[in-house]
Amino acid sequence: VAEQEDHENQGQARRVKNRNLGCIRARGFSLQIALSSGEFADPREVRPSVSSVLEFANMETSYLWPGYSEDSSNFHVLLVVLIANVKTREHLSTWGK
């Protein structure tokens, strides 16, 4: 029974991960479009709700930052910057201790 539960948990974790990845791809893509078309008219416009801040922050912790390397694209760098800025603006810890 324990094994079966374990298996189910793993499946669940995978599903969550896949969903998050899809979500990031979608968001990353729309952000990429927004960035390249210069859509951010005013920097203050980038003001997501608290829930999406948490989502963003989680996204950075889980994927963006671990996935960063010297070969990463400029868009990758910009995403890290934008999310860090949002976190700072919402008075969340940006840099760690």
Add this chain to the structure above:
Amino acid sequence: MIDFLGAYYNDKDIDIFSDNPAEFSTLFRRILSMTLDTSLSANIRTHLLSFIISAFQSLDSGIVRKECAPLVSISIWHNLSSEKKREHKLGQSAQLRKAWRAAAKRYDAADEPTKPRLRFERSWLFTLLLDFFNQLYNETSKPGWFNVPCV
């Protein structure tokens, strides 16, 4: 809500940048050079600049301090308007002169790959300022720089 955020973040690993100081350093370098990239739109550069500003407001963090300090070290006096002016300034304090000499010595002792980095560090703020003035006097540009949000 604050409690909720606190609880959320206590569970998470918040020290993401300090986990990997070497990568953080390259990231920070890239962001610095992107702030000088005039091919990027003013808005994007404003975001990049806000990032740097918030970094300078977080100097209590070791990794941030390590990246920010060289950008405002005495070496930036290389860009003072004239040698005479610099000599005058250095003459006002023996301590400053000592720091200036030490910086020069450090530059001379640096190996070839490090020298461009040191040169970049001493000219970053200067270049950014020049670009700022360019934007001020360039009437056709959008006033993106004035929208730097207060963080």
